[in-house]
Amino acid sequence: MxxxxxxxxxxxxxxxxxxxxxxxxxxxxxxxxxxxxxxxxxxxxxxxxxxxxxxxxxxxxxxxxxxxxxxxxxxxxxxxxxxxxxxxxxxxxxxxxxxxxxxxxxxxxxxxxxxxxxxxxxxxxxxxxxxxxxxxxxxxxxxxxxxxxxxxxxxxxxxxxxxxxxxxxxxxxxxxxxxxxxxxxxxxxxxxxxxxxxxDNPPGGVQGVKLLVDDNIGRRRVDAQRAETAHLINVLPPEPVGDLFQSFLNKARS
Missing domain, CATH: 3.90.226.10 (2-enoyl-CoA Hydratase; Chain A, domain 1)
Incomplete structure (x- = not known):
């Protein structure tokens, strides 16, 4: 330290x-x-x-x-x-x-x-x-x-x-x-x-979850759902689906 x-x-x-x-x-x-x-x-x-x-x-x-x-x-x-x-x-x-x-x-x-x-x-x-x-x-x-x-x-x-x-x-x-x-x-x-x-999780998803959980407090459920979808589409960088799930499967096997 x-x-x-x-x-x-x-x-x-x-x-x-x-x-x-x-x-x-x-x-x-x-x-x-x-x-x-x-x-x-x-x-x-x-x-x-x-x-x-x-x-x-x-x-x-x-x-x-x-x-x-x-x-x-x-x-x-x-x-x-x-x-x-x-x-x-x-x-x-x-x-x-x-x-x-x-x-x-x-x-x-x-x-x-x-x-x-x-x-x-x-x-x-x-x-x-x-x-x-x-x-x-x-x-x-x-x-x-x-x-x-x-x-x-x-x-x-x-x-x-x-x-x-x-x-x-x-x-x-x-x-x-x-x-x-x-x-x-x-x-x-x-x-x-x-x-x-x-x-160990990708930081984009982790930080997005924290932000949305905090920001969605007090929102109508439909507005919270729309905020989540907007974040998923507009904020998180797209990844090749095959690579994403292959990585998931590799972790599951280890």
Missing amino acids: NDSQSIIIDRPRAGVAVIAMNRPEARNALNVAMFRQLNQTFRDFEQDADVRAIILTGMGEHAFSAGYDVKELATFDPDEQLWDYYRRDQWMWTIASCKIPVIAALNGMAYGGGATMAITCDMRVGSAKSTFKVTAANYNGVNCTWTLPLIVGSGIAKEWLLTGRLVSAEEALQHGLLNYLVEPDQVLAKAIELAGMIA
Whole structure:
């Protein structure tokens, strides 16, 4: 791994990049410096044809991220605080709108901004240590209203967001917030396995699926179907049908 200050980047296999938040002594609390590096790294990976799936995780054994760095937030005046709200939301959007699928490997707690970031990812792998807590309402704020209901449904989302209570890994799995629940020492390995399966597929189809699933939320079904057909015809490059299915058959035989 190559250290890049508050984040660490690894390439564990072809097509897969791992970004690890590297403030374990602060339970990977999210400060401005880390957000800036994360934002730039995601943008760089979008331009890297060798990256077909991204894993986001935290260093250490206790926390994916304990949330926003309250020591840093305490130094902001009201104007800086408002600017920080806007800036953080834009950085979260960089992750959410990344054309490459993003998997959160939850090595521990995901609280506050850490939970927001994990929920923003496309998929999540966790263990019994992977607890969630979205605390915005506890501090007279709002968060995850545009992400969590789409994953767990509006009723469960409202309960979790309005109470700010702790959500266990088992409950998160039950409601679809976790895709996989594994042993703590297998979280990253499972995420790499899942990312590898994605990375082995042609990137045009993978990125098209992510785009259409996200963009079709809220559309009429007929409009979503038309958008899919238009993408298939107008965006994806045509391939010789014989070559395409011969490749499929070769994989099936191997």
